[in-house]
Amino acid sequence: MPKAQSLEPKAFFLVGATASGKSAVAQYIAEREGQLIVSADSMNLYRGMDIGTAKPSSHDRESVDYAGIDLAEPTEKFSVANYLDAVQPAFASGREIIVAGGTGLYVKCLTEGFGDVPPENESLRSELEPLDFQTLEKRAKEDAADLYAQLNEDDQKNPRRLIRILEKTCGADIPVCSSWNSKPKPTLVGLHVEREELCRRIERRVEQMYAAGLLDETAELMKLDLSPTALQAIGYAEAFAVLGNTMTLAEAKEKTTIRTRQFAKRQMTWFRNQLNVEWIEVAGFPSVEKLADAVSNAWKRIGATPVVFD
Numbered sequence: 001m002p003k004a005q006s007l008e009p010k011a012f013f014l015v016g017a018t019a020s021g022k023s024a025v026a027q028y029i030a031e032r033e034g035q036l037i038v039s040a041d042s043m044n045l046y047r048g049m050d051i052g053t054a055k056p057s058s059h060d061r062e063s064v065d066y067a068g069i070d071l072a073e074p075t076e077k078f079s080v081a082n083y084l085d086a087v088q089p090a091f092a093s094g095r096e097i098i099v100a101g102g103t104g105l106y107v108k109c110l111t112e113g114f115g116d117v118p119p120e121n122e123s124l125r126s127e128l129e130p131l132d133f134q135t136l137e138k139r140a141k142e143d144a145a146d147l148y149a150q151l152n153e154d155d156q157k158n159p160r161r162l163i164r165i166l167e168k169t170c171g172a173d174i175p176v177c178s179s180w181n182s183k184p185k186p187t188l189v190g191l192h193v194e195r196e197e198l199c200r201r202i203e204r205r206v207e208q209m210y211a212a213g214l215l216d217e218t219a220e221l222m223k224l225d226l227s228p229t230a231l232q233a234i235g236y237a238e239a240f241a242v243l244g245n246t247m248t249l250a251e252a253k254e255k256t257t258i259r260t261r262q263f264a265k266r267q268m269t270w271f272r273n274q275l276n277v278e279w280i281e282v283a284g285f286p287s288v289e290k291l292a293d294a295v296s297n298a299w300k301r302i303g304a305t306p307v308v309f310d
Contacts, residue, residue, distance in 0.1 A: 040101025
């Protein structure tokens with residue numbers, strides 16, 4: 001594999017939906033070849049939220065150096081800009097970098113720059129927050145139709161989500177990020193898992209989360225004044241409901257599985273619409289080792305991707 005060191009920061013990117021196996025592949029390659037892994041996962045950055053976010057284990061982190069993990073308390077609000085500031089030193093380290101994760105916005109900012117990402121609009125938020133749900137829903141459907149269509153059923157009923165997508169468009173017909181989307185897109189490598197197999201993987205992951213102690217982890221989080229992001233995190237929201245006796249364990253597992261499947265679908269929609277990804281079909285490889293070889297070969301052919309901090 002070519003080295004990523006140069007005057008400008010570069011990295012080898014591996015993307016994919018949740019449960020596609022990208023973390024295991026990145027871990028295997030980094031252990032074999034000595035890279036530093038930068039996590040591009042917006043939930044892995046919260047301390048104490050380990051089991052429900054499938055964060056790399058302590059054993060994995062003893063074997064490989066990571067950045068982008070455990071950056072904030074779950075009580076804190078954490079923005080894309082905060083993330084970029086936190087991981088930038090990793091790219092100045094002189095190490096060869098693997099960026100692995102499923103948060104498409106983080107990947108897009110690293111590869112295309114942050115400058116045109118729509119900021120939070122405080123004045124618009126002040127205008128929107130007093131509105132009733134029906135009015136918010138109407139405005140979201142009219143002014144942010146594309147973003148509204150990408151929300152799952154629960155998020156479409158969540159006033160906070162509706163306000164945020166309206167902020168992203170600033171109430172205009174053309175999103176502020178339109179110029180961002182017109183920038184050249186580098187070729188990245190991604191793992192694709194056929195839908196039925198991905199659903200089976202998600203079901204297994206949910207079972208493993210509860211077997212590993214998700215309820216105990218969640219009980220500790222309940223002692224904190226959690227941020228809205230942490231409160232609504234997939235897996236944790238359902239675990240909170242179990243501990244609050246408003247949902248059975250079986251219902252929580254089913255709801256978590258459904259929400260994770262919906263999330264995986266939204267991830268793939270983002271990757272296809274916002275990034276240029278060369279997909280590797282996971283089904284064609286019998287082991288992590290063989291799949292890792294395929295990813296390494298793709299990186300060798302494509303080369304390292306420049307990373308943009310602006």
